[in-house]
Amino acid sequence: MxxxxxxxxxxxxxxxxxxxxxxxxxxxxxxxxxxxxxxxxxxxxxxxxxxxxxxxxxxxxxxxxxxxxxxxxxxxxxxxxxxxxxxxxxxxxxxxxxxxxxxxxxxxxxxxxxxxxxxxxxxxxxxxxxxxxxxxxxxxxxxxxxxxxxxxxxxxxxxxxxxxxxxxxxxxxxxAGPIDATVRIDAVTPSYRGTPNPAGTGEVDVTYTVVNDGNLRLSLLPSVGVSGLFGLGRRSTTGEVLPELLPGNAVTLTQTLTGVWPLGPLDIRVTADPVTSATQSLGGTVAPATADATLWAVPWTALVALASFLGIVIALWRVRRKIRALRGGPR
Structure with missing residues (x-):
């Protein structure tokens, strides 16, 4: 061997x-x-x-x-x-x-x-x-x-x-010849991690793959944004610059957004912005790659707390009815 x-x-x-x-x-x-x-x-x-x-x-x-x-x-x-x-x-x-x-x-x-x-x-x-x-x-x-x-x-x-x-x-x-700085984003996989605090926020982990489909080596700036319906609770994070993604190669990244409210359906947007190629700046001259995904962030802790509260209210109401019935009063 x-x-x-x-x-x-x-x-x-x-x-x-x-x-x-x-x-x-x-x-x-x-x-x-x-x-x-x-x-x-x-x-x-x-x-x-x-x-x-x-x-x-x-x-x-x-x-x-x-x-x-x-x-x-x-x-x-x-x-x-x-x-x-x-x-x-x-x-x-x-x-x-x-x-x-x-x-x-x-x-x-x-x-x-x-x-x-x-x-x-x-x-x-x-x-x-x-x-x-x-x-x-x-x-x-x-x-x-x-x-x-x-x-x-x-x-x-x-x-x-x-x-x-x-x-x-x-x-x-x-x-020498025609150049192409095409980048794409594949396999966007988000997940939500809540908190035991019913009134607290959670974290969203977003894993995705950046692929260099062009013919130039590229330095890329990755970022991820998340928001609820109508842009509520918008959060974003920018990762470290990828120093050099070679043509035909790919890299898989995971970024975490903190302080995300569990607002039900969350819109995820991933961006990979070409910054440089070799020593040449590309700022603003090459369109960034983007990809979208949707994540359901359900406030399970808050729902359980609410259900428990309603259960207590209903139980107290039933006890009160029984007490009134025993006293012969109105129910």
Missing amino acids: RTLLAAVRGAGTALVVAAVLPVPPAVAQPAEPGTDRQTWSVAPASTSGPDGRAGFDYVVEPGMRYDDHLAVRNLGEGDITLDLYAGDAVNTGTGGFDLLARDEASTVVGDWVTVSSPQVVVPARDTVVVPFSVTVPADAEPGDHVGGLVAAATTGGDTPVEVERRVGSRLYVRV
Whole structure:
């Protein structure tokens, strides 16, 4: 069995980890003194070494070839052998950035990259610069194609389980042509959670899926609103910006609105507003995606309290009738 445990973290240099994690900015750190742990980093480079770029970012025409360099730095105290390869990028279920595993076939950027040296030996505390090329097919579809360049080490070769540790640098290729920033919202599922207090408010949880149907990578601002009939009890909440939803990918989110009165039928509206694409602001130029749903929020606690009160009133009325009947008075 072959187990791949890996992550690509940060837009440039990255830290080796052994799990699929979200992708906050990260800086590679050297191995702890007195240990033989292998630690390495990668970064965009010129022929002479790292050049300060955060990642690889190209705007190209179909059929174009682009030549570039990757710097691989060994931060450990011993020589290290690393495999170099490219892979297509995907969003994780929560919107994070990850690359396909080595044994998963890449069909776009990962397939367009040719690395001059698929395997390199990097001496201790040294850096090796490796040339590579990106060849864009003549029939490449317009828009953003995203992947990454990876330096990986595999351990446990003589055991039933092999573990691959990898670090990478993101690779963005925008192919010239018509662009499309279409986003849609699917599977809106709201639910209401009441409170034991008959006069209190409850919470509405709204789970939904945002899908990027266009050909641009997008940063999106999600929000959810709820209101009763005629707009009564309107409440809204805005979530954190989704930093990068890749074309063809989806992310499922849950947002909670507090202080919602149980007013019977509640109207739910979910919105995903495109904010930026790469470094380009989209504010107001691209229509947000919206989706609606209806939720019944029944004030069960209040109804039970009311029913109990009415029950007590009826019981007292019956007792009073019986007392009057025994006294021979009017009922």
